Amino acid sequence: MKKRVAVIGAGLCGSVLSTLLRNDFQVTVIEQGKKKKPLFDDVDCPTGELNTSINRAQGLGGTTNYWHNALIELDDHDLAKAGIPQGGLAAYYDQAWSFFLSPTELEDCNRARNANKVSLERGQCTVAHMVLPQTRHNVWKLANARHPGDAITVVYGHAERIVPGADGGPGYVEVRGERGVERVEADHFVLAAGGLATPVLLAQSLGQPDAFCAGYHDHPMAYVAKIRLKPGSRLKAISSTATRAADVRAGLVYEDANLKTVVYLRPAIDLRLGSISGPARYILSDLRNDPFSPKKIMMLLGNLEAVREAILFKTRLGYRGDYYSILILGEQTPLPTRGVQLAKGKRPTLNWHVTPDELRAYSASVDRFFAEFAGDILEKQLLPVPSWEFRNAAHHSGTANQFVASPGDTFTSDGLAFFAATQLPHTVVCDGSLLRAAGIANSGLTLVALSYRLAELMRSNA
Ligand SMILES: Cc1cc2nc3c(=O)[nH]c(=O)nc-3n(C[C@H](O)[C@H](O)[C@H](O)COP(=O)(O)OP(=O)(O)OC[C@H]3O[C@@H](n4cnc5c(N)ncnc54)[C@H](O)[C@@H]3O)c2cc1C
Secondary structure: OOEEEEEOOOOOOHHHHHHHHOOOOOOEEOHHHHHHHOOOOOOOOOOOOOOOOOOOOEHHHHOHHHOOOOOOOOOOOHHOOOOOOOOHHHHHHHHHHHHHHHHHHHHHHHHHHHHHHHHOOOOOOOEEEEEEEEOOOOOHHHHHHOOOOOOOEEEEOOEEEEEEEOOOOOOEEEEEEEOOOEEEEEEEEEEEOOOHHHHHHHHHOOOOOOOOOOOOOOOOEEEEEEEEEEOOOOOHHHOOEOOEEEEEEEEEEEEEEEEEEEEEEOOOOOOOOHOOOHHHHHHHHHHHHHHOOOOHHHHHHHOOOHHHHHHHHHHHHHOOOOOEEEEEEOOOHHHHOEEEEEOOOOOOOOEOOOOOOOOHHHHHHHHHHHHHHOOOOOEEEEOOOHHHEOOOOOOOEEOOHHHHHHHHHHHOOOHHHHEEEEEOOOOOOOHHOOOOOOOOOHHHHHHHHHHHHHHHHHHHHO
């Protein structure tokens, strides 16, 4: 008889993993939401701007119901910070790319990337190669299409606690659903509830209702300036290259104090700063996911310049013009003071603040960008550094650090140890919470690569 696996969370990692495991295990997925819905009120966030827009979601597919599926690899330096040796993920990245794109589509994208590298990479910066497929994928649907097979049972309800089996017997997950609390029995548990929910579940399973789950990191973003480029500047074409299957964006990456900052150019109408400051600065993308919010519609009407610039960006027309906004994303490292605080009977609280040291590093990188491309930039308007308004970029990472083994060589020597929850037998973690570093990359592609790696290890031990 097949062993039973309970996968908690049907988001990005849970969807990929459960479909990869379906033929070797009897798979049950526990998903809190029956319908796709943004999660606006499950975490408090005094740091701000976490619950004002869609930042996580529930339902089959999880947050990928609303994501952009921009795909980008971590470089070797980022991977080393995450405890993954050079080349350790290469074969799994290949699988992750094939999950989203066909070989010819990928070839097109790589061609655009290589052209950008030749045109831009110099002593000072490297190029971040981000691929945005034209189709926004709900990963539950995509994973089931890519990996069909035996039936997967879906149980709807909120997983509250894992109780691993003792003396070789099965364990169970306590799930609160419409009919009260039920037990879902399993031999193995895969936690894929996302970077904010998985640490809560781990702490609750270990009897730590007031735990502080440290190590949170993301790559917060902020608009910092507007510029006017020389008509022939190469920065225009490389910022957005359309291929048949995807848009390839190049960002310029600078490093200061061991922290990366990536600089992206977004089309603008002129040098006025109103469209990149205040609450309306991301309004069109906020509205796309949440179109009936009267508050957001009012905000939009109050900043028509931001609307016009967003349209220039979405239609890519703006990349022919001379005016651009500068959007930066800054790397964060895991800190003992940044993370998810549990409090018995209350909602967990997230603190994702940007530290003064991080701000200094981002600002130094922006200065280097301006110095390096001074010949391309005819005019600029800067927002003063203290008024940079950071927004969380929704790549909730690193919060399971204290519950899993230190990475060291666990990725290669004893593969499962990399994913294992150290104090919960038969339990592995695979989602944003496991990722100790991500540089300035959107982490989705890496999470899919890690899911392929974990599924391979689990199948070989089935
Ligand atoms: C608007 C937006 C755009 C984004 N764009 C990109 C992008 O372009 N590229 C990229 O790489 N990333 C992007 N991201 C981030 C990306 O979507 C997430 O990093 C990714 O979905 C994380 O995957 P996950 O498996 O960790 O969690 P999720 O996909 O969030 O899945 C977690 C699942 O677990 C469920 N769950 C949580 N707690 C419980 C519980 N206790 N019991 C049962 N179920 C539970 C949730 O309902 C959810 O379905 C974006 C995010 C947002 C919000």
